[in-house]
Amino acid sequence: MPVVHTPVGILSFPNLFKPRPRSPGADPVYSCSLLFDQAAQRHPLFALMKKAVDELVDQTWGAGKSQDPKFMARIRSPFRSCSDKDYKGYDIPGGVYISPWSNNKPGIIDARKQEILVPDDVWPGQLARLTVNPFSYDQPGNPGVNFGLNNIQVCGPGAERLDGRKSAADEFNEYSGPGAGALAGTDADPF
16 A cells, blocks of 8 residues: 655654564554644545545455445544543544554654654654555454554654653752852863
């Protein structure tokens, strides 16, 4: 299936530098979730994502199946409602998310197309966009479509971090207690 671009969304649960199992006993994979508000869902790229899924459904299960509500209710969609989760940041009115994954490490770049190599430079809550490809699966009792994760572009800081982690500068005030003045204006290493 073709590679499609997502609109910009909110990054959540990024496992992009070290693979992790999606469930106990499963093989480790690279993965993330990307949350879309209603504005992102109106973006033309979101429509192309949905079209790619519909074409795959028709190709896999038969022509017209993507337009059959009864059939579509029986398979798992890659588009899931944010209201199904109670994680921080998923309280987007009318929001949906996708959870693409891959056995291979995705390429990760910033807004200026510079490769991101440091895991701490990518965190939940950042704005990001992905390249993904839809794939179908038909495990016993669990047919559906999901997205394979190809590459990611971190577009900006977004709002607050979804994991609640704060920078050291946010957690400390300037220190002016004992010993602080002894190092001022020197190149001495206090440790």
